[in-house]
Amino acid sequence: MTSPLDGQLDRVRASLLSTLDSLPALPTRFTVRVADVAFELEWAEGARAAGPVVVEEVTGTDVPAIRSPSVGTFYRAAEPGAEPFVRVGDTVHKGQQVAIVEAMKLMLPVESDQDGRVASVLPADGDPVQYGQTLFTLEPSDG
Structure with missing residues (x-):
């Protein structure tokens, strides 16, 4: 059984990041809401963002998710070259x-x-993540 979310979130994310790359000035805040398919951009008054854009991903309560316990670097496996803990489709x-x-x-x-x-x-493996950021989306298992 495949989820309607399979691949869709990745395509939305890639499209939004591409949009950010095409903007003449980077926003200081960029929020994505998956549940109601909305996003918000905010710029500092008259200034270009000095640092990296903070991407805050928010999913609705109807989308089960596993979130980051801390700010840090995300790794899918215990060590470089090892098999990931889980893959898409795993229970x-x-x-x-x-x-x-x-x-x-x-x-x-x-x-x-x-x-x-x-x-x-x-x-992606090695990406920086924020506290509470959605790392995985889940769908109900068959059992």
Whole structure:
């Protein structure tokens, strides 16, 4: 069983990042809401953003998700070259480790807080993530 979200979130993300690249000035804030398909851009008054754009991804309560426990770097596997903890389509159980977030040289396990099937993995391996950012979307499992 495939989810209607399979691939769609990745396409939306790529399209929005492409849009950001085409803007004459970077916004200081960019918010995406998946549930009602809305996004917001905010610029500092008369100024170009000095640093990187903060992308805050918000999913509606109707989309089960696993979120980052901390600011840090997202890793899908225990070490470089190892198999990822989970892949799209895998069934996960509450308490199962699905990734790692490295924060200030601490390796924090990311555990699922619910049962389900992995519908998408949003950040790429090695991407910086924010506290509470959606890392995985889930769909209900068959059992």
